[in-house]
Amino acid sequence: MIKLIVPDNLAAKRLDVALATILPGHSRAQAQKLIKQGFVSLNDRKAAASCRLRAGDLLVYSLAGTEAEKINHPAPDLPVLDATADYIIINKPAGLVMHGPEAHGAATAADILKKKFPEIARVGDDPARPGIVHRLDKEVSGLVVVARRAEIFDYLKKQFQERQVRKEYLGLVHGNIAKDEGEISFPLARARTRGKIAARPESGQSQTAANRPARTSFTVEKKYYHYTLLKIIIRTGRTHQIRAHLAAFGHPLLGDDLYGTARTRRLNKKIGLSRVFLVSQRLAFQIKENDWREYQISLPPELADCLKKLKPKPDKTG
Structure with missing residues (x-):
């Protein structure tokens, strides 16, 4: 349980609006769900989402479930x-x-x-x-x-x-990417669709608090017919960054119905992958200055099996 004395800047706000403000990454709808499920109390009593707060109220909430x-x-x-x-x-x-x-x-x-x-x-x-x-x-x-x-x-x-931690991901995207490497730098903002992030092309967009800068680099690891396997490095750490960036780039991840198109959703269903093809594969960090620790994992079986079903494109570099 987390306890909070309501400050002046939240006074007169609805409970659901205030809760969404307090909890980063939570929408008003998610705040309402927490309230409805009984994970929020006001002055030791159950309160409605529409209840107006007063400075000095005791707000108690839980994010862990019962x-x-x-x-x-x-x-x-x-x-x-x-x-x-x-x-x-x-x-x-x-x-x-x-x-x-x-x-x-x-x-x-x-x-x-x-x-x-x-x-x-x-x-x-x-x-x-x-x-x-x-x-x-x-x-x-x-x-x-x-x-x-x-x-x-x-x-x-x-x-x-x-941004000193080194994080590498492996992802399989729809379509073939012509360049062997590249960077996507569309700013990110919350989309109108619940739970979704929008990647907005930089041209014509002003940098506001709603548009957060984000950078995603990629290198082509292997090309298949209709798909491309990428090594991905994020230079920033935004919610859904890789998924939103690749979708805006025109190459949504395999299995990602949230950010895909009607066509890619049909293909996802045809392949039968029940998850997003994206893995945090390599992680390196320091526990003290110049004392680096590095970890790397293989693809999980369901993703390795998925790749076996695809037909590789011939390497034209030879």
């Missing part, structure tokens, strides 16, 4: 690849939410980690995100580092903020 709900949702397997005294490396599977109400009462990666490593409950800026300094979308799998000590949390957080 334990009773989690009993009905068995925790999925969460592979721990390494566990040092300073940090934990996990290989998050697709379909597992990192933290928060998006799990709809099911266990999150944060819940599973707290059971295995109880000490992380005291690490970090928010009890709902114990030791977590970065995240992956629910639909994406791969490497995540979680801090076990406050000092390491702060050190890792600073590296992510200063």
